Amino acid sequence: MFNSKRPIKVPNDLKGLKIRTMEIVPHMKLIKAAGGTPVPMLMLELYTALQTKVVDGAENTISNILAQKYYQVQKYLTLTGNVMGIGVTIINEKWFQSLPDDLKGALIEAERTALLVYARISQLVSDVKLDDLKKR
Structure with missing residues (x-):
């Protein structure tokens, strides 16, 4: 603010x-x-x-x-x-349910990882840009 x-x-x-x-x-x-x-x-x-x-x-x-x-x-x-910024992945439910259980699990785990990476990258970008803003 x-x-x-x-x-x-x-x-x-x-x-x-x-x-x-x-x-x-x-x-x-x-x-x-x-x-x-x-x-x-x-x-x-x-x-x-x-x-x-x-x-x-x-x-x-x-x-x-x-x-x-x-x-x-x-x-x-x-x-x-x-x-808070939120990153989401949207997929077709019918397609998701058609996947074998191991692929469903892999997709869910990949999404969890992606959300963590999104949050960390957002924080890093903010930290770097805050330093730039302080200089201005």
Whole structure:
């Protein structure tokens, strides 16, 4: 989560801040529960909204903060860990059930491994990009 007003150390620090969220009810309720004002808007509008103080901040990934250059118009960053990315594999149930048991087991185990790798790669990318963001 980033904003232009103050460090966010506890949820109550969001009190009075206008925070851009996606138009997803749980995201908006989270900001509101902490005392902030959720402002749902498209990401395409966010940079200008930050510049013009329509919103005070937003929650986003470090990769997006760098790519969209939000660091140019924001001062504070808090790593909250309140949103989790999920990788999924979708397969046809009929096809899956047609596999022999050993292949079903291998597929399930491969998916578990893939999810762990996805989580580790995401963390590594965030760590590397956080160092880049600190330099900026």
